[in-house]
Amino acid sequence: MNPEELQYAKTHEWVAVAETDGEKIATLGISAFAVEALTDLVYIDLPEVGKQVTAGEPFCEVESVKAVSDIYAPVDGEVVAVNEALPDALETLGSDPYGAGWIAKLKISSEAGLGELMDHAAYEKQCSEEAH
Amino acid sequence: MCLTPLALIIDPPTAGAWNMACDEALLLDAQHSRQATLRVYQWLRPTLSLGYFQASRDRQQHAASRDADIVRRLSGGGAIVHDRELTYSLVLPATHPLAAETQTLYDAVHTELVDWLQTELLADTPTWQAVLCQPASKLLDQVEPFLCFQRRSPGDVLLQNTSLPTPTAAHKVIGSAQRRKAGAVLQHGSILLGRSRFAPELPGIAEICGQDIAVETLLHTLLPALAQALQLDLQPTTPSQRLLSQTNQLLQAKYGNSQWLAKR
Numbered sequence: 001m002n003p004e005e006l007q008y009a010k011t012h013e014w015v016a017v018a019e020t021d022g023e024k025i026a027t028l029g030i031s032a033f034a035v036e037a038l039t040d041l042v043y044i045d046l047p048e049v050g051k052q053v054t055a056g057e058p059f060c061e062v063e064s065v066k067a068v069s070d071i072y073a074p075v076d077g078e079v080v081a082v083n084e085a086l087p088d089a090l091e092t093l094g095s096d097p098y099g100a101g102w103i104a105k106l107k108i109s110s111e112a113g114l115g116e117l118m119d120h121a122a123y124e125k126q127c128s129e130e131a132h
Numbered sequence: 133m134c135l136t137p138l139a140l141i142i143d144p145p146t147a148g149a150w151n152m153a154c155d156e157a158l159l160l161d162a163q164h165s166r167q168a169t170l171r172v173y174q175w176l177r178p179t180l181s182l183g184y185f186q187a188s189r190d191r192q193q194h195a196a197s198r199d200a201d202i203v204r205r206l207s208g209g210g211a212i213v214h215d216r217e218l219t220y221s222l223v224l225p226a227t228h229p230l231a232a233e234t235q236t237l238y239d240a241v242h243t244e245l246v247d248w249l250q251t252e253l254l255a256d257t258p259t260w261q262a263v264l265c266q267p268a269s270k271l272l273d274q275v276e277p278f279l280c281f282q283r284r285s286p287g288d289v290l291l292q293n294t295s296l297p298t299p300t301a302a303h304k305v306i307g308s309a310q311r312r313k314a315g316a317v318l319q320h321g322s323i324l325l326g327r328s329r330f331a332p333e334l335p336g337i338a339e340i341c342g343q344d345i346a347v348e349t350l351l352h353t354l355l356p357a358l359a360q361a362l363q364l365d366l367q368p369t370t371p372s373q374r375l376l377s378q379t380n381q382l383l384q385a386k387y388g389n390s391q392w393l394a395k396r
Contacts (some may be wrong), residue, residue: 039235068184
């Protein structure tokens with residue numbers, strides 16, 4: 001996916017929304033900026049398919065060099081798929097964060113969280129501010 | 133210079149589950165109150181604490197600690213035997229500059245700990261030098277040892293034998309691990325004071341330096357130095373009723389519950 005066409009949460013998750021059979025499906029991952037900040041990732045705990053998640057609440061956990069961090073759901077919805085290859089290939093998050101490094105797909109249940117997301121330009125600005 | 137207030141809690145030894153519940157309560161509080169806290173404590177009984185992602189069955193790998201209590205931490209990293217050991221939990225809100233980057237906080241704390249070891253314990257012991265670990269890059273499929281003190285991460289505090297400057301002549305005596313929530317951070321750290329019969333393969337500072345360390349003496353010299361290095365203003369306090377209430381809730385719902393230990 002082209003990172004310039006994605007939407008982003010303040011907590012560094014990216015979102016791509018597509019419509020399938022009348023349902024809005026959000027594919028989620030974490031940005032290249034976040035992966036770099038987390039440094040060497042060693043574990044990821046994927047959510048279970050079927051889990052209901054709420055925008056702004058943790059839905060997944062990762063461990064980098066001895067630091068455990070939450071990954072937050074950018075929208076409300078139900079987990080309908082997870083990237084099962086990811087736990088055994090965490091380097092993918094760094095090498096292809098917007099493609100093979102996707103984490104989960106959600107069936108969006110409410111559009112409320114979508115309005116809080118940033119476009120690429122706004123997200124780049126946030127990253128620039130955090131880096132300084 | 134305007135220093136950030138740092139609440140200092142020195143707790144008496146308590147059970148592992150309570151210790152972990154209290155640390156999570158401090159982290160949750162920091163998310164809302166912007167309160168920075170340093171809590172220092174020991175453990176009521178010898179206890180093995182698992183890193184957040186470690187499997188509980190893996191304790192069977194380590195025969196010496198099988199009879200010790202066990203608890204799962206909220207922070208990452210490897211297992212620690214808390215016996216002749218001092219634990220600290222440093223909690224910083226998202227607004228504190230040191231909370232932003234994982235390694236920056238490790239390095240800030242551990243650099244001061246190296247200086248403290250060098251000044252207070254090693255001044256008359258030229259054979260040993262306190263250094264920050266700078267390990268070679270790990271291989272992707274490299275399996276980490278079960279115990280934290282047998283692992284090597286950038287910034288770990290090692291005591292290095294100066295007459296044998298090889299990696300095998302260095303012993304890790306201080307390690308830390310973090311948990312991050314919405315920008316706030318809990319850094320757990322462990323200072324290995326002496327060898328435990330529950331982890332006899334790990335010499336502590338007492339065996340390496342040839343002197344026992346009184347915890348009271350350690351706190352008297354270390355805490356002010358640490359606060360000064362981090363530009364924090366130590367303010368001794370006792371746990372608030374709100375913190376104790378939150379701790380008890382977490383104790384009941386999580387850390388005192390076998391499901392938490394069996395989570396992995």
